[in-house]
Amino acid sequence: MRPAPVSLVRLKAALAAAGASPRKRHGQHFLLDDNLLAAIVRAAEPLDGKRVLEVGPGPGLLTRHLLGAGARVVGLEIDPLMHAVARDLMGELPPASLRWIEADALAGSRRLGPELAQTLGHVDAMVSNLPYNIAGPLLGALACHPTPPARQTVLVQREMGDRLTAQPGSRDYGPLAVLMALTSRVKLDRPVRPQSFWPPPRVESVVLVIEPLPDRPDSATLDLVSGFLAAAFHNRRKTLWNSVRNAPGGQSGAARAPEAWKTLRAEALDPVQLCALAHTWAGIAPGERHRPETGRRSH
Numbered sequence: 216m217r218p219a220p221v222s223l224v225r226l227k228a229a230l231a232a233a234g235a236s237p238r239k240r241h242g243q244h245f246l247l248d249d250n251l252l253a254a255i256v257r258a259a260e261p262l263d264g265k266r267v268l269e270v271g272p273g274p275g276l277l278t279r280h281l282l283g284a285g286a287r288v289v290g291l292e293i294d295p296l297m298h299a300v301a302r303d304l305m306g307e308l309p310p311a312s313l314r315w316i317e318a319d320a321l322a323g324s325r326r327l328g329p330e331l332a333q334t335l336g337h338v339d340a341m342v343s344n345l346p347y348n349i350a351g352p353l354l355g356a357l358a359c360h361p362t363p364p365a366r367q368t369v370l371v372q373r374e375m376g377d378r379l380t381a382q383p384g385s386r387d388y389g390p391l392a393v394l395m396a397l398t399s400r401v402k403l404d405r406p407v408r409p410q411s412f413w414p415p416p417r418v419e420s421v422v423l424v425i426e427p428l429p430d431r432p433d434s435a436t437l438d439l440v441s442g443f444l445a446a447a448f449h450n451r452r453k454t455l456w457n458s459v460r461n462a463p464g465g466q467s468g469a470a471r472a473p474e475a476w477k478t479l480r481a482e483a484l485d486p487v488q489l490c491a492l493a494h495t496w497a498g499i500a501p502g503e504r505h506r507p508e509t510g511r512r513s514h
Contacts, residue, residue, distance in 0.1 A: 218279040220249040229303040235296035242346035248411035258404045259368035262286040265339040271346040275301030282308040344370040358398045359437040367425040376421040390444035396486040398431040443493035447481035455479040468500025
């Protein structure tokens, strides 16, 4: 059952009643276009009876469509005022099919928050209009998690979509693109204009469908690779040898690195090559493993 659209006037009234408003520090831009909300749900289907994680539900505009499709939704929201707004806008939708958790999706900027990590083993899919300021770290952490959702349908800014799918040699290629290539299949579903949101962001967005690869590396290997990528892309324009040498704790490992590393650049190497080099790095720099800031572009 597709729910009735929520007008901007209705949304503003519900926010005002709860004393809430879009918060820039939470990266909140609410998708108000009802046709696009329905399209995101179609991209994620079938959802009837499925357990669906929604990160950053905000006022529940996408949540309403997920419930209308028969999903059992777990909403993880950091803003304590948004639950009242979502309840106000739910109408006749089944409240028993929604579990609301007030928590941060991330623990700091590099790890999943405990509430989210505990939820992952109990959901079938993730469908989210991701807050812009957590999309990169969150998707990078999910890529390395041993039990990621079987299907993630996410709305992110176009720049983030470019970083997730970047190829070697491109300006957006970095640790996040490498991790996604090693672990996931990423497909572009559709572009989304800024005018579809309130308040409108300054950039365009895209809907992506992400599915884990059946032959993805195990968690131990991904931890090893993540640590190496932090060093390899520490100075992305420099040679691999210079980059790892300048990374925190990298000097002793660089002293034992193969001579060829003085001519290689991480940005030109494909994910499989970088994975192989990560094993070499682990052998010459034991203990020097640092998870990358996947939410930020390396320079």
